[in-house]
Amino acid sequence: MTNFNTFIFFLKxxxxxxxxxxxxxxxxxxxVSVTLIILGLFMLISANLGKVTQDIVSRLxxxxxxKSNLTVEDIQLFRRKLKSIDGVKDVVFINNATAWNKFQDxxxxxxxxxxxxxxxxxxxxxxxxNRAKDLNSIILYIKRFDTIIDDIVYGGELANRxxxxxxxxxxxxxxxxxxxxxxxxxxxxNTIRLTVMARDEEISIMQLVGATNRFIKGPFxxxxxxxxxxxxxxxxxxxxxxxxxxxxQLIEKMPFFPFISNHSTLFYIYGFVLLSGAFIGMxxxxxxxxxxxx
Amino acid sequence: xxxxxxxxxxxxxxxxxxxxxxxxxxxxxxxxxxxPSGAGKSTMLRLVFMEEQVTSGEIVIDKYILGQLIESxxxxxxxxxxxxFQDYKLLPRRTVYENVAFxxxxxxxxxxxxxxxxxxxLDLVGLIGKSHHYPRELSxxxxxxICIARAIVNQPSILLCDEPTGNLDPETSWEIxxxxxxxxxxxxxxxxxxxxxxxxxxxxxxxxxxxKGRLSRDQVLGTYVE
Numbered sequence: 001m002t003n004f005n006t007f008i009f010f011l012k013x014x015x016x017x018x019x020x021x022x023x024x025x026x027x028x029x030x031x032v033s034v035t036l037i038i039l040g041l042f043m044l045i046s047a048n049l050g051k052v053t054q055d056i057v058s059r060l061x062x063x064x065x066x067k068s069n070l071t072v073e074d075i076q077l078f079r080r081k082l083k084s085i086d087g088v089k090d091v092v093f094i095n096n097a098t099a100w101n102k103f104q105d106x107x108x109x110x111x112x113x114x115x116x117x118x119x120x121x122x123x124x125x126x127x128x129x130n131r132a133k134d135l136n137s138i139i140l141y142i143k144r145f146d147t148i149i150d151d152i153v154y155g156g157e158l159a160n161r162x163x164x165x166x167x168x169x170x171x172x173x174x175x176x177x178x179x180x181x182x183x184x185x186x187x188x189x190n191t192i193r194l195t196v197m198a199r200d201e202e203i204s205i206m207q208l209v210g211a212t213n214r215f216i217k218g219p220f221x222x223x224x225x226x227x228x229x230x231x232x233x234x235x236x237x238x239x240x241x242x243x244x245x246x247x248x249q250l251i252e253k254m255p256f257f258p259f260i261s262n263h264s265t266l267f268y269i270y271g272f273v274l275l276s277g278a279f280i281g282m283x284x285x286x287x288x289x290x291x292x293x294x
Numbered sequence: 295x296x297x298x299x300x301x302x303x304x305x306x307x308x309x310x311x312x313x314x315x316x317x318x319x320x321x322x323x324x325x326x327x328x329x330p331s332g333a334g335k336s337t338m339l340r341l342v343f344m345e346e347q348v349t350s351g352e353i354v355i356d357k358y359i360l361g362q363l364i365e366s367x368x369x370x371x372x373x374x375x376x377x378x379f380q381d382y383k384l385l386p387r388r389t390v391y392e393n394v395a396f397x398x399x400x401x402x403x404x405x406x407x408x409x410x411x412x413x414x415x416l417d418l419v420g421l422i423g424k425s426h427h428y429p430r431e432l433s434x435x436x437x438x439x440i441c442i443a444r445a446i447v448n449q450p451s452i453l454l455c456d457e458p459t460g461n462l463d464p465e466t467s468w469e470i471x472x473x474x475x476x477x478x479x480x481x482x483x484x485x486x487x488x489x490x491x492x493x494x495x496x497x498x499x500x501x502x503x504x505x506k507g508r509l510s511r512d513q514v515l516g517t518y519v520e
Contacts, residue, residue, distance in 0.1 A: 005402070005404060009399050020387060201385075204383075205383050205384075205396075206396075207369070208343075208372070208377060208383065209372070209396060209397040209444065210369045210370065210372040210373035210400055210401065211369060212366070212369045212400075213366075213369075215369075215400055
C-alpha cells in the first residue's frame with residue numbers, strides 16, 4: 001500500500017512538474033522526437049540497404065559445366081552430394097537440351113540452327129549459396145571433382161565485394177546507431193537537466209526534510225519516461241507515414257529493388273525506436289537528477 | 295540528547311569554524327546559541343543536521359553516532375530532527391498544506407495520517423485557516439510558522455532553529471519564540487541560534503555562547519550579555 005501511495009504521489013508530482021515547466025517539457029519532447037526520427041530514418045535506410053545486399057547474395061550462384069560422359073544417375077548422385085555441403089542453399093540441374101533451346105531463344109536473330117546442327121552445350125548444375133563468404137571455400141571443395149566437372153563459372157570478385165560491403169554496412173551501421181543513441185542521450189540529458197535545474201531549490205528542500213535520493217529521483221524518472229515515450233510516439237508516427245508514402249513511390253518506380261515493406265520488419269524498427277525513447281528518457285532523467293543530488 | 299566531544303570543523307580553505315567543542319544538551323532542554331556572526335553557531339547546527347561533516351571529534355545524537363552514518367542513512371536520520379531557517383526555505387508554488395504535507399510524503403506516511411498530522415501541526419502554529427494559501431500570500435511571520443509546522447509535523451525529538459526571528463519584527467518574533475517554547479513543552483529539545491538580545495533576556499533559558507569557534511560561556515537560565 002505504501003508503495004502504491006508513493007507511486008501515486010510520484011505521478012502527481014510528475015504532472016505538477018509538467019504543468020510548471022510546460023515549455024521545457026515540450027522542448028524536451030521535441031528534442032526526443034527529432035533525434036529519434038534521425039535514428040529511425042537511419043535504421044530504415046540501413047535495413048533496406050541490408051535487404052538489397054542480402055538479395056544480391058541470395059542470387060549468387062556457381063555454374064558447373066559437367067563432363068559429357070556422365071549418366072543422369074551420376075549427375076543426380078553428384079547433385080545430392082553438392083546439396084549436402086554446408087552453405088549451399090539449392091542445386092538445380094539444367095539439362096543441356098533445355099539450355100540450348102533457351103540460348104537459341106535468347107539469340108533468335110542469329111539463326112543458330114543454320115550453322116550448328118548439334119547441341120554444343122553440356123549438362124550443368126546451378127549452385128545457390130546462403131552466404132557469399134562461403135563462396136571461395138565451396139569452390140575449392142568442388143574443384144576436387146575434376147572427373148565430373150568440366151568447367152566452373154562464378155562471379156567471384158563481385159561476390160567478395162558484396163560480402164565486404166555487407167560487413168562494412170553491418171559494422172558501420174550499428175556503430176552509427178550507437179553513436180546516434182549516445183548523441184540523443186547527450187541532448188536529452190541536457191534538455192531534461194534544464195527542467196531539473198528549474199527545481200533545484202525544491203530538490204534541496206526535499207533533502208532537508210529527509211527525502212532519500214531514490215524518492216527524489218522517482219518523479220523525474222517517470223517524467224523522463226513519459227517525455228521519452230511521447231517523443232518516440234511522435235517520431236514513430238512521422239516515420240510510419242513518411243516511409244509508407246516514400247516506399248510506395250519507390251516500389252512503383254523501381255519494382256526490381258527488394259525494398260522493405262513487410263510489417264514485421266518495420267514493427268521491429270518502430271518498436272526499437274519506441275523502446276529507445278523510453279530508455280533514453282529515463283536514463284537522461286536519471287543522469288540529470290543525479291548531477292543535482294551530488 | 296545531543297553530545298559534542300572535542301568537535302573541530304575546518305573548511306577546505308583552512309578556516310577553523312569550530313575548535314574542540316565539548317557540549318551536552320539533555321533531552322527536552324531549550325538552549326539559546328548566541329554569538330557574533332561567523333562565530334560558529336550555524337556550523338554547529340549544520341553539523342547536527344548533517345549538512346556538513348566534522349573534521350575531528352564526535353557528535354552523538356540520541357542513538358546516532360553521526361560519524362558512523364553512511365550517506366544513504368542521512369535522510370532517515372534527518373527525519374528525527376526538525377530544522378527552521380531564517381529564510382524559511384518553503385516551496386513557493388505549493389500551498390501551506392502541501393508544504394507541510396511534503397515532509398510526511400517523503401516518509402511514506404499514508405494519506406489519511408498525513409491529513410491528520412498536517413492539520414494538527416497547522417492548528418498548533420495557528421495557520422489552520424490558511425492551509426490553502428500560497429506562501430507569497432502570507433506575512434513573514436506566517437511563513438516562518440509554516441516552516442515550524444513543517445519541522446514539527448513528524449514530531450521530531452530535536453528542533454534546530456537557525457535565527458528564526460532574524461527577518462521578523464519584534465512582535466512576530468515574540469510570537470515565534472512563544473510557539474517554540476510551547477513545542478519544547480511537548481517534549482522536544484530546542485536549540486535556537488539567535489542574535490535577539492530581548493528574547494534571550496525576556497524568556498530565560500540555558501545560554502551557550504560561541505566566539506571564534508570556541509565555547510565562551512555555558513549558563514543555565516543565562517542572559518545575552520554576561
